[in-house]
Amino acid sequence: MQNYPSEYLEKYPASIDLEKRAKSRMPHLSWEYLQCGTGDEHALSRNRHAFKDIILTPRPMQGAVVPDLSVELLGQRYGAPFGIAPVGLTGLMWPRAEHILAQAAARYSIPYCLSTVATETPETIGPLVGNMGWFQLYPPKEKAIRADILSRAKNNGFHTLVVTADVPVPSRRERTKRAGLRMPHRMTPRMIFDIFTHPSWTFATLRNGSPRLKTIEKYTDARSKAAVAEYVNSNLGGTFSWDYFKELRDEWTGTLILKGLTHPADAETAVELGADGIIVSNHGGRQFDAIPAAISVLPEIVRSVKGKTHVLFDSGIRSGLDIIKAISLGADFVFLGRTFIYGVAALGKQGGAHTCEMLIDELKNCMIQLGCTGIDDLKKIRE
Numbered sequence: 001m002q003n004y005p006s007e008y009l010e011k012y013p014a015s016i017d018l019e020k021r022a023k024s025r026m027p028h029l030s031w032e033y034l035q036c037g038t039g040d041e042h043a044l045s046r047n048r049h050a051f052k053d054i055i056l057t058p059r060p061m062q063g064a065v066v067p068d069l070s071v072e073l074l075g076q077r078y079g080a081p082f083g084i085a086p087v088g089l090t091g092l093m094w095p096r097a098e099h100i101l102a103q104a105a106a107r108y109s110i111p112y113c114l115s116t117v118a119t120e121t122p123e124t125i126g127p128l129v130g131n132m133g134w135f136q137l138y139p140p141k142e143k144a145i146r147a148d149i150l151s152r153a154k155n156n157g158f159h160t161l162v163v164t165a166d167v168p169v170p171s172r173r174e175r176t177k178r179a180g181l182r183m184p185h186r187m188t189p190r191m192i193f194d195i196f197t198h199p200s201w202t203f204a205t206l207r208n209g210s211p212r213l214k215t216i217e218k219y220t221d222a223r224s225k226a227a228v229a230e231y232v233n234s235n236l237g238g239t240f241s242w243d244y245f246k247e248l249r250d251e252w253t254g255t256l257i258l259k260g261l262t263h264p265a266d267a268e269t270a271v272e273l274g275a276d277g278i279i280v281s282n283h284g285g286r287q288f289d290a291i292p293a294a295i296s297v298l299p300e301i302v303r304s305v306k307g308k309t310h311v312l313f314d315s316g317i318r319s320g321l322d323i324i325k326a327i328s329l330g331a332d333f334v335f336l337g338r339t340f341i342y343g344v345a346a347l348g349k350q351g352g353a354h355t356c357e358m359l360i361d362e363l364k365n366c367m368i369q370l371g372c373t374g375i376d377d378l379k380k381i382r383e
């Protein structure tokens, strides 16, 4: 991996800078896919607004504070309390995004969660991510296929399985429909215009080939994008239930995490059925528009599981300060989806590293402001 240019922290100090640059470098369709929520996007904006309203009171006078960001989670030491959330159709947003993010995860010792519907496979990403690999499962209807995907993940070093609960059916995502996203892809005049006006994305895509759901291709007619799209829509999800989760618990011998819960009673059931962790998440506002802001339900869920499982969090985090806010409300660890993709689309090969550097810098600065040396201190700042 190339050296990280230190001036990047001056040039692109915050997620908003990456977001702006990503928007200018991405074709309209890719941008709309990344950015969109569902419906009128109330859940999307609720996630962000809820973060703005969280207030923390600094405790200065602690002498020289040297923050330590490392954290122990589920038997593994991580370099920082955040990871890279699973993102599907990644290559549509930036070619080779999975490679870039997996390498950054290995370099900064943070988890990278590869999506079932990413545009790369566990076979290609496993060797790059080392022991930082988590794998996200959209639960297949057919047990034989589930077993095959799980063994591919396991054999390629992905030790933690994240199964996504909150996609019982693909969401309508009206904004991406308006932008013309269809599987299989159909060219429109707007897309042709975009291809010519976004040369970095276009050349990278020409070099890498058009994005395909490579993990899933194995289970259907790989030559037909229509067949792959149809397979995803009709076979992944739609039947996920607590009984299915129990089967998965028996089948997967590694760490198992249930992602996409916002109700305390569901969190309690996940604990009873042996989840090693849960991710409180509303899928970044992409599934159901009336859902609460994920951060607003976090404290109640933390209370309801009574320390019996690990509570992880995503949805709406854009900065180191947001990470601290989530931890102060009880999260053991957090994930970021869009922010990492902004980084990659904005800065290409350096984007994964830059996003980590930016978040680490913000985290350290805010921890010193608060007078906290470690992640455990952050959990106590409301006491």
Ligand SMILES: Cc1cc2nc3c(=O)[nH]c(=O)nc-3n(C[C@H](O)[C@H](O)[C@H](O)COP(=O)(O)O)c2cc1C
Pocket (backbone or CB within 6 Å): 033, 034, 035, 085, 086, 087, 088, 089, 115, 116, 117, 118, 136, 164, 259, 281, 282, 283, 284, 285, 286, 314, 315, 316, 317, 335, 336, 337, 338, 339
């Ligand atoms: C473009 C995009 C694609 C996503 N694809 C997946 C996916 O394949 N599987 C999954 O479990 N979650 C997926 N998510 C949800 C993320 O894992 C995560 O929950 C969400 O992005 C967190 O919100 P944030 O973007 O505000 O950080 C996706 C999110 C985005 C933005």
